[in-house]
Amino acid sequence: MGANRRQRVVIVGAGFAGLFAARGLRRVDVEVTLIDRHNYHLFQPLLYQVATAGLAPSDIAWPIRGILSKQKNVTVLLDQVTGVDKTTGEALIGDSKIRYDYLVLATGARHAYFGHEDWEPYAPGLKSIDDATEIRRRILVAFERAEMTTDVDERTRLLNFVIVGAGPTGVELAGTVAELARRTLAADFRRIDSRSARVILVEAGPRVLPAFSEKMSSYAQKALTRLGVEVLLENAVTQCGVDGVVVDGQDIPSATVLWAAGVAASPAGDWVGATVDRAGRVFVEADLSVSNHPNIFVAGDTAVVYDSKGQVVPGIAPAAKQQGRYIAKVIQSRVDGTAPPRAFQYRHTGNLATIGRKSAVMELPFMRMTGLVAWWGWGIAHIYFLIGVRSPLTVAINWLWQYVTYSRGARLITGGRPGGADSE
Amino acid sequence: MGANRRQRVVIVGAGFAGLFAARGLRRVDVEVTLIDRHNYHLFQPLLYQVATAGLAPSDIAWPIRGILSKQKNVTVLLDQVTGVDKTTGEALIGDSKIRYDYLVLATGARHAYFGHEDWEPYAPGLKSIDDATEIRRRILVAFERAEMTTDVDERTRLLNFVIVGAGPTGVELAGTVAELARRTLAADFRRIDSRSARVILVEAGPRVLPAFSEKMSSYAQKALTRLGVEVLLENAVTQCGVDGVVVDGQDIPSATVLWAAGVAASPAGDWVGATVDRAGRVFVEADLSVSNHPNIFVAGDTAVVYDSKGQVVPGIAPAAKQQGRYIAKVIQSRVDGTAPPRAFQYRHTGNLATIGRKSAVMELPFMRMTGLVAWWGWGIAHIYFLIGVRSPLTVAINWLWQYVTYSRGARLITGGRPGGADSE
Numbered sequence: 054m055g056a057n058r059r060q061r062v063v064i065v066g067a068g069f070a071g072l073f074a075a076r077g078l079r080r081v082d083v084e085v086t087l088i089d090r091h092n093y094h095l096f097q098p099l100l101y102q103v104a105t106a107g108l109a110p111s112d113i114a115w116p117i118r119g120i121l122s123k124q125k126n127v128t129v130l131l132d133q134v135t136g137v138d139k140t141t142g143e144a145l146i147g148d149s150k151i152r153y154d155y156l157v158l159a160t161g162a163r164h165a166y167f168g169h170e171d172w173e174p175y176a177p178g179l180k181s182i183d184d185a186t187e188i189r190r191r192i193l194v195a196f197e198r199a200e201m202t203t204d205v206d207e208r209t210r211l212l213n214f215v216i217v218g219a220g221p222t223g224v225e226l227a228g229t230v231a232e233l234a235r236r237t238l239a240a241d242f243r244r245i246d247s248r249s250a251r252v253i254l255v256e257a258g259p260r261v262l263p264a265f266s267e268k269m270s271s272y273a274q275k276a277l278t279r280l281g282v283e284v285l286l287e288n289a290v291t292q293c294g295v296d297g298v299v300v301d302g303q304d305i306p307s308a309t310v311l312w313a314a315g316v317a318a319s320p321a322g323d324w325v326g327a328t329v330d331r332a333g334r335v336f337v338e339a340d341l342s343v344s345n346h347p348n349i350f351v352a353g354d355t356a357v358v359y360d361s362k363g364q365v366v367p368g369i370a371p372a373a374k375q376q377g378r379y380i381a382k383v384i385q386s387r388v389d390g391t392a393p394p395r396a397f398q399y400r401h402t403g404n405l406a407t408i409g410r411k412s413a414v415m416e417l418p419f420m421r422m423t424g425l426v427a428w429w430g431w432g433i434a435h436i437y438f439l440i441g442v443r444s445p446l447t448v449a450i451n452w453l454w455q456y457v458t459y460s461r462g463a464r465l466i467t468g469g470r471p472g473g474a475d476s477e
Numbered sequence: 478m479g480a481n482r483r484q485r486v487v488i489v490g491a492g493f494a495g496l497f498a499a500r501g502l503r504r505v506d507v508e509v510t511l512i513d514r515h516n517y518h519l520f521q522p523l524l525y526q527v528a529t530a531g532l533a534p535s536d537i538a539w540p541i542r543g544i545l546s547k548q549k550n551v552t553v554l555l556d557q558v559t560g561v562d563k564t565t566g567e568a569l570i571g572d573s574k575i576r577y578d579y580l581v582l583a584t585g586a587r588h589a590y591f592g593h594e595d596w597e598p599y600a601p602g603l604k605s606i607d608d609a610t611e612i613r614r615r616i617l618v619a620f621e622r623a624e625m626t627t628d629v630d631e632r633t634r635l636l637n638f639v640i641v642g643a644g645p646t647g648v649e650l651a652g653t654v655a656e657l658a659r660r661t662l663a664a665d666f667r668r669i670d671s672r673s674a675r676v677i678l679v680e681a682g683p684r685v686l687p688a689f690s691e692k693m694s695s696y697a698q699k700a701l702t703r704l705g706v707e708v709l710l711e712n713a714v715t716q717c718g719v720d721g722v723v724v725d726g727q728d729i730p731s732a733t734v735l736w737a738a739g740v741a742a743s744p745a746g747d748w749v750g751a752t753v754d755r756a757g758r759v760f761v762e763a764d765l766s767v768s769n770h771p772n773i774f775v776a777g778d779t780a781v782v783y784d785s786k787g788q789v790v791p792g793i794a795p796a797a798k799q800q801g802r803y804i805a806k807v808i809q810s811r812v813d814g815t816a817p818p819r820a821f822q823y824r825h826t827g828n829l830a831t832i833g834r835k836s837a838v839m840e841l842p843f844m845r846m847t848g849l850v851a852w853w854g855w856g857i858a859h860i861y862f863l864i865g866v867r868s869p870l871t872v873a874i875n876w877l878w879q880y881v882t883y884s885r886g887a888r889l890i891t892g893g894r895p896g897g898a899d900s901e
Contacts, residue, residue: 092617092890109535116888118665128667131621131890182891197516197555241542243552447882454878458871464540466516466555467606468892 059084060388063144063153065134065321067094067117069373070353070380071159076441077381079124081388086151088144090133092116094442095182098370098405098435101222103185104311105229106193106237106464108455110182115443134160137324139346155348155384158335159377160319162354162368164312165332172293176312179222186468188311192230193466195308196238199245210306212250215298217290218314219256220264221406224273226311227254228408231280237464252282253307255300257289257314262414264367265404269414272423276408290314316368318355325349330357339396340383341376350383352376358397366399370438375399405431410456483508484812487568487577489558489745491518491541493797494777494804495583500865501805503548505812510575512568514557516540518866519606522794522829522859525646527609528735529653530617530661530888532879534606539867558584561748563770579772579808582759583801584743586778586792588736589756596717600736603646610892612735616654617890619733620662623669634730636674639722641714642738643680644687645830648697650735651678652832655704661888676706677731679724681713681738686838688791689828693838696847700832714738740792742779749773754781763820764807765800774807776800782821790823794862799823829855834880 060083064071067089075087093114102108121127136145137158143150164178177188192214199211214234216227234250241247254261254277260270261277261284274284285300292299297307318333327335327343334357335343341356343349353373358366366372379397386393403417405427413427415434422430432452436445455463484507488495491513499511517538526532545551560569561582567574588602601612616638623635638658640651658674665671678685678701684694685701685708698708709724716723721731742757751759751767758781759767765780767773777797782790790796803821810817827841829851837851839858846854856876860869879887 092621092888109533110889110891111533111535111887114889116665118662119888122664125667129665130625131618132625182889186891193516194555200552201554201556238542240546241540241553243549451878454875463535464516464543465534465538465606467534467610 060154061086061152062155062157062384063088063151064157064159065089065144066157066159066161066319066353066355067091067129068097068159068161068353069370070377071157072117072120073374073377073441074157074159074352074380075121075127075377076124077378078384079126081126081381081385083126083155083384083388085127086130086153087117087121087127088130088132088134088146088151089117090131091181092118092131093182094120096435096439096442097180100179100182100185101225101229103182103463104179104188104192105226105233106189107229108452109463110186112451112455112463114182120442134324137349139325139349142348153348155387156350157377157380158321158324158349158351158355159353159373160321160355162316162318165315165317166312167315169293172312175293175295176217176298176310178312179226180316189464190466190468191309192233193464196234196242196245196247196250197466198308200242201244206306208245210297211308212245212247213297213305213307213309214250214252215305215307215310216252216254217298217310217312219254219258219261219284219286220313221262221404223254223256223311223313224261224277224406224408226313227252227282228277228280228412229410231277231282232409235281252280253285253305254282255285255288255290255298257287259287261286262404262406265406265414265416266421269404269416269421269423273406273408273414276412276423280409316354321351321355325351327351332357340393341380341397342383350380352380358399360399361396367401369404371402372399374438403434405434407431484578485510485576486579486581486808487512487575488581488583489513489568490583490585490743490777490779491515491553492521492583492585492777493794494801495581496541496544497798497801497865498581498583498774498776498805499545499551499801500548501802502808503550505550505805505809507550507579507808507812509551510554510577511541511545511551512554512556512558512570512575513541514555515605516542516555517606518544520859520863520866521604524603524606524609525649525653527606527887528603528612528616529650529657530613531653532876533887534610536875536879536887538606544866558748561773563749563773566772577772579774579811581774581776581801581804582745582748582779583775583777583797584745584779586740586742589739589741590736591739593717596736599717599719600641600722600734602736603650604740613888614890614892615733616657617888620658620666620669620671620674621890622732624666625668630730632669634721635732636669636671637721637729637731637733638674638676639729639731639734640676640678641722641734641736643678643682643685643708643710644737645828647678647680647735647737648685648701648830648832650737651676651706652701652704652836653834655701655706656833659705676704677709677729678706679709679712679714679722681711683711685710686828686830689830689838689840690845693828693840693845693847697830697832697838700836700847704833740778745775745779751775756781764817765804765821766807774804776804782823784823785820791825791828793828795826796823798862827858829858831855 096113238247322329322335407413415422415427520537662671746753746759759775831837839846839851
């Protein structure tokens with residue numbers, strides 16, 4: 054190992070944190086290996102649109118190789134990391150190992166069911182493209198089966214849609230499912246009236262969008278109600294099974310229950326034996342490294358980061374992006390032998406959530422907006438956010454196009470069980 | 478059953494034949510039920526583009542309900558017909574039955590392996606969206622695994638792609654896989670050179686595109702060779718398994734073998750006990766009805782139709798469309814009590830096949846074209862062909878857009894086995 058060997062940075066995860074860490078190293082004299090178990094970078098804020106048949110997967114996910122093809126110091130590998138050997142400095146991939154000088158763990162989050170993991174098959178969450186297309190399948194097939202059945206109770210059950218958790222994901226899902234039922238599909242059926250579907254949003258806490266201000270919360274709740282969503286606050290799901298849910302003692306028969314009620318970190322914290330919080334997120338130092346392991350960094354939803362005011366940095370995309378870039382700067386300073394950057398400081402860019410196609414709440418540091426102008430502001434913010442991933446103009450034109458044409462192509466039912474009517 | 482009861486037309490299959498039969502009945506006083514086991518109408522001519530990651534499924538498939546939502550006399554059902562009871566006049570759907578006065582069977586084709594059905598898992602065919610995304614997955618994962626492996630023989634095997642059958646589908650697949658390897662993916666990998674991939678097109682007969690003229694055949698073969706496709710003519714596959722194929726005694730190790738060598742009809746002929754040919758296609762009368770069953774019609778790839786010159790009508794999309802429309806006219810004449818139309822006469826609109834992104838062969842009744850102008854002519858012909866399915870302008874803009882941007886989003890690897898690196 055001569056002094057002139059280029060140092061190796063291994064980044065696990067090609068979400069916002071991992072991708073922008075890789076891009077941040079494009080002018081640094083290191084060999085970067087970026088490993089992800091998917092071949093695409095996923096724009097998670099719009100995953101709910103794929104789940105509700107408003108966008109296609111290819112509208113919100115792009116091959117990592119395509120994004121990084123011009124960056125010659127990056128090698129992309131499609132694989133799954135299963136552990137880390139800190140003593141030898143290697144990441145474990147099945148039977149193989151990859152040596153690192155610097156390791157960045159940016160493996161994101163998964164769903165948390167608060168001890169009720171057995172609910173997962175009946176109440177899928179939304180973290181990946183395959184989650185989204187499965188949810189889309191369930192929603193669309195529910196309407197199809199309702200059209201075919203002659204059993205009145207079964208039809209009612211099929212036309213009840215339950216969303217658990219009223220954070221941004223739950224609110225966005227509820228709003229778009231309601232619109233799907235009330236508008237998009239309204240002319241498509243002859244035996245059922247899709248507009249009679251019930252969309253029920255269940256939240257254990259006292260308000261929707263608990264991370265937003267009360268005023269924005271209240272606006273969002275009214276907008277949801279106008280769309281016909283039934284908002285049940287301070288109600289918790291106590292049972293969940295193939296027939297539906299039980300919410301505070303009340304039976305709600307349903308064929309489509311969607312889980313947006315909690316996330317936990319990926320198991321990366323276990324790989325390095327770091328201290329984690331209750332959700333499995335790794336406590337990191339001021340420079341986002343793991344205690345006593347200055348060459349191992351954790352970023353994004355897998356980390357718990359405190360800002361200078363002592364507040365936890367939210368698990369949202371802009372935070373992950375900033376952390377990824379910051380880590381690249383730290384590594385750069387070490388490779389170049391220059392002074393390290395100051396402690397990581399999160400710059401809050403705001404809270405955004407849409408309600409249907411025409412409304413949104415947008416809480417920026419100095420401004421709040423609601424309604425249609427917030428919806429367009431939300432769109433522009435997200436497109437701007439993609440700079441460095443994909444040409445914003447390309448994305449803007451594509452999304453605008455889908456919006457204007459109601460993206461009928463996104464309403465495909467694919468996959469499913471062999472031999473069933475909804476499969477090949 | 479009073480004289481004033483509206484008659485019922487049951488159409489099985491929402492491909493070109495079934496869809497245009499349904500649309501042809503929009504001004505006829507009948508109740509139409511259109512049944513398909515998918516919720517979308519699929520534009521099959523472009524399926525090879527989805528299989529080679531050039532287009533997304535939503536670019537070539539549209540929900541049937543969306544297409545027919547304005548046609549009030551049509552009910553669309555997502556289900557699978559399993560048989561027909563001719564004595565009671567009912568189509569069987571699992572445990573249910575649907576009564577018909579007129580029945581149209583337009584259930585298309587499936588792959589034929591000429592007695593080697595055990596080859597199917599190793600050499601998938603291309604008839605549906607799920608086929609296409611599975612083939613796409615195999616192609617892209619082959620490159621990914623080649624990037625990761627250190628075994629030279631394995632890398633060679635992974636970078637061999639074999640297409641069996643040189644009809645239009647095989648030619649189109651071979652051309653686009655070659656372009657994928659030589660151009661689209663060329664900058665994406667660091668350890669392999671994707672351009673070194675071998676693309677081998679195997680054909681048992683003496684020329685590619687056997688249904689075309691010899692001159693077009695010869696042009697296509699040269700164009701394929703220029704793209705780096707190895708064309709093996711008068712060579713038959715004698716073995717096929719997980720390691721590759723054996724072609725006339727020669728071993729070709731491969732991880733990706735695609736079957737484009739034969740089709741057979743769907744089993745609809747068995748449902749009605751009709752006379753069928755070797756490929757299972759139903760012999761029909763001059764008005765496309767089944768012998769001795771004037772109210773049961775068969776159209777599209779499930780039928781074998783002779784034109785007035787005694788030649789078999791080819792199993793291509795324009796033929797299916799014409800047959801569907803014709804059947805609607807026959808049914809209309811019976812319902813209205815007017816004179817029936819003359820015997821079905823197929824109007825040949827031409828043979829088209831693309832080779833890569835810049836070349837095509839186009840054989841029209843009065844003209845032949847090759848090269849780039851044929852490619853654009855092909856595009857225009859297909860867009861025009863979609864009138865009645867989707868706004869041609871919408872489709873034109875969408876496809877043009879994908880072409881210009883190289884449709885990166887279509888290169889997603891989705892689905893796959895749970896627990897593997899290429900799955901969720």
